[in-house]
Amino acid sequence: MKVLLQRCKNASVTVDGQVTGKIENGYLLLVGITTTDTEKEINYLVEKVVGLRLFEDAEGKMNHSIEQVQGSILSVSQFTLYADTRKGRRPSFTDAARPEMAKPLWELFNNKLLAKGLKVETGVFGAMMDVTFTNDGPVTIMLEA
Template sequence: MRAVVQRVQRGSVTVNDTIVGQIDKGLVVLLGVGQGDTVEDARYLADKITQLRIFSDEQDKLNLSVQDVGGSVLAISQFTLYGDCRKGRRPGYSQAAPPGEAKELYECFVQRLKCNGLPTATGVFQEHMVVEIINDGPVTLLLDSKKNF
């Protein structure tokens, strides 16, 4: 499972000209589910993101988590994180999980964030979404559950 985590001042996601999810200060997480990912991958990333210390403390050091600052998470499904661009000019997506499997693990990830006490908004799985992100810092991190076990 892969995640692009961005610290934001605010973020929103729109589907069919309707805002379906939005947050103020917090994190926007673009989440890709790959072949062979499990519930453990979803839990691991949700817990890791909950505890990441990427917000500034009073000494301006990145020492606080999204929980510590009372922030929220906007979680967006993003199968293109598994795009393979090594051959040709069109990415291949054979490493992405099938939609049914991916949706189940995406929902598990979102539920774990909520269980961790984080206010969490989402996009709509398998829909065309317009995501607006006001990156703060900028702070952007790449996480991969397979590189952390």
């Protein structure tokens, strides 16, 4: 499982002209599920996302977690995080989990973040989405389990 975390001032996702998720001050999470992922990987990454101290304190140091700043999360399923570009010019996605496996795991990930008391908005699994955001910092971190 991979999560590309981007600290943002705001973020939104639109599907067919309709906003499906919108946040202020928090994380945009692009979430990729691979063929071997289980609840174990989800639990690890939920704890990592919640516990990372990526928000600045009064002295300008990254010292506060998303919980401490009462931030929000916009979670977007992103199978292309598992693109294999080693051969040829067209990426292969054989390491990405099939939708029937990936969707329930992505939903479980989001539900576990909600259970931690965070506000969680989402994109639409499998849809063509327009994602807009203002990266804060910029802070962008790849998390893997």
